[in-house]
Amino acid sequence: MLVQYPRTLTESQAVSQTRNHGKMAEMVKLISQRGPKIDEIARDIGVFKETVRYWYNSMLKNGFTVQASRNHENLGMKRVIVVAELSEEFRGYADAIFYSLGELAYVVTFAKTLPDGYYILNASIPAECMNDWCESMGKLKTIGIFASIDLVAMDWARNVPMWADFFNFQTGTWEFDWNNKKMNPIAVDVQPGQRQKYDATDLKIIEQLQLNADIPLIEVSNKIGAANYKTLAWHYKRHVSERGLIKGYQVNWTGAKYDLQSEKPVHRKHKYMWIDIIANGLTEEAKFGLMGRLHQTPFMWLEAGGTGTYYARMVFPTEDMPEALEFLEGAVSLARGKVNFFHMDQAHALYFTLPNRFYDEESRLWAFDGANLVTRFEAVVQKIREG
Numbered sequence: 001m002l003v004q005y006p007r008t009l010t011e012s013q014a015v016s017q018t019r020n021h022g023k024m025a026e027m028v029k030l031i032s033q034r035g036p037k038i039d040e041i042a043r044d045i046g047v048f049k050e051t052v053r054y055w056y057n058s059m060l061k062n063g064f065t066v067q068a069s070r071n072h073e074n075l076g077m078k079r080v081i082v083v084a085e086l087s088e089e090f091r092g093y094a095d096a097i098f099y100s101l102g103e104l105a106y107v108v109t110f111a112k113t114l115p116d117g118y119y120i121l122n123a124s125i126p127a128e129c130m131n132d133w134c135e136s137m138g139k140l141k142t143i144g145i146f147a148s149i150d151l152v153a154m155d156w157a158r159n160v161p162m163w164a165d166f167f168n169f170q171t172g173t174w175e176f177d178w179n180n181k182k183m184n185p186i187a188v189d190v191q192p193g194q195r196q197k198y199d200a201t202d203l204k205i206i207e208q209l210q211l212n213a214d215i216p217l218i219e220v221s222n223k224i225g226a227a228n229y230k231t232l233a234w235h236y237k238r239h240v241s242e243r244g245l246i247k248g249y250q251v252n253w254t255g256a257k258y259d260l261q262s263e264k265p266v267h268r269k270h271k272y273m274w275i276d277i278i279a280n281g282l283t284e285e286a287k288f289g290l291m292g293r294l295h296q297t298p299f300m301w302l303e304a305g306g307t308g309t310y311y312a313r314m315v316f317p318t319e320d321m322p323e324a325l326e327f328l329e330g331a332v333s334l335a336r337g338k339v340n341f342f343h344m345d346q347a348h349a350l351y352f353t354l355p356n357r358f359y360d361e362e363s364r365l366w367a368f369d370g371a372n373l374v375t376r377f378e379a380v381v382q383k384i385r386e387g
Helices: 011-033 038-045 048-062 087-104 127-142 200-213 219-226 231-240 284-294 320-333 369-386
Strands: 063-071 076-088 107-114 119-126 146-154 154-157 247-251 257-259 264-266 271-281 300-306 309-317 337-350
Touching: 011 048, 011 247, 011 271, 038 231, 063 264, 076 087, 076 127, 076 369, 087 337, 087 369, 107 271, 119 127, 127 146, 127 369, 146 300, 154 337, 200 219, 200 231, 200 247, 200 320, 257 309, 271 284, 271 320, 284 300, 284 309, 284 320, 284 337
Parallel strands: none
Antiparallel strands: 063 247, 076 119, 076 146, 107 119, 107 337, 154 300, 257 264, 271 309, 271 337, 300 309
């Protein structure tokens, strides 16, 4: 659907709105790269910093959030996409079970699917913990937590920057012409990183920026109990920034977020339809063909890829769903029979920061106690079955 400005606008007003739209789109692109560095962005796009600050605050008031996106590959993490079905007796405990996996087992997101009731999990697992982690997931099925569980490993993952050119910031709606699609330049910009050196201080900084990208470094220093602000600022510049431990900043335009005060997910029900796409057994030609076609719309939220595998989370405006479904039918033509679609229920979804307490500063390695995880869930299973 293509939304147009009202006809009552004068020509000068229309020109002004069009200019502002272009400048706001530039602002969002730069925020996605650098974070909300308002003074720096204002200088680069040639707009007064007070205006850029006003635009940015207006976005926040309208439900936008900005969060740092950690660079999983540079942190030595492997992304695994999990399709899990809980056994019937444990379905009433789903949120608690997956929350525990977020706390104990490197799960970074989970969401329920409709109408089948599966759960899609994204896990970022340290390479040194990968084998133990996979074995532990299998044991959770053996003890009865899962009726089925399928794992798909990826080599890279990224949050896709908002394609702000197609968003009307005044009306809060997308202006996308389904009959005039074009390729997003970021589609071909996949550069999986390599593990970098980092320490516990770096991880604490990343965690705070994930929670709130607006937080000043001096406040980060206070929150994590750093002994010296100058040392923390050095860590941010020399490690977090220069070693690419953050892969840009996610401008969250969907309204879905986690309220730290209520400790509950908040989302805009009925405004967007979330669809996960998981493909396996692809040729490289089919994988990049599918990837390129999905990037012809501005509704890509998250993606990951590996050898013969591809994953994407798409977020479509509900009023555009007929066009979106027709588009998806054409997009998978090169990979037909090897692609699964899942409609997501954001009312049963959650996002986590990495459990930094499992990082050992002395060895510079992550820990995962799979045996302890299984033992704890065995106790839960016994308690539930005993009533």
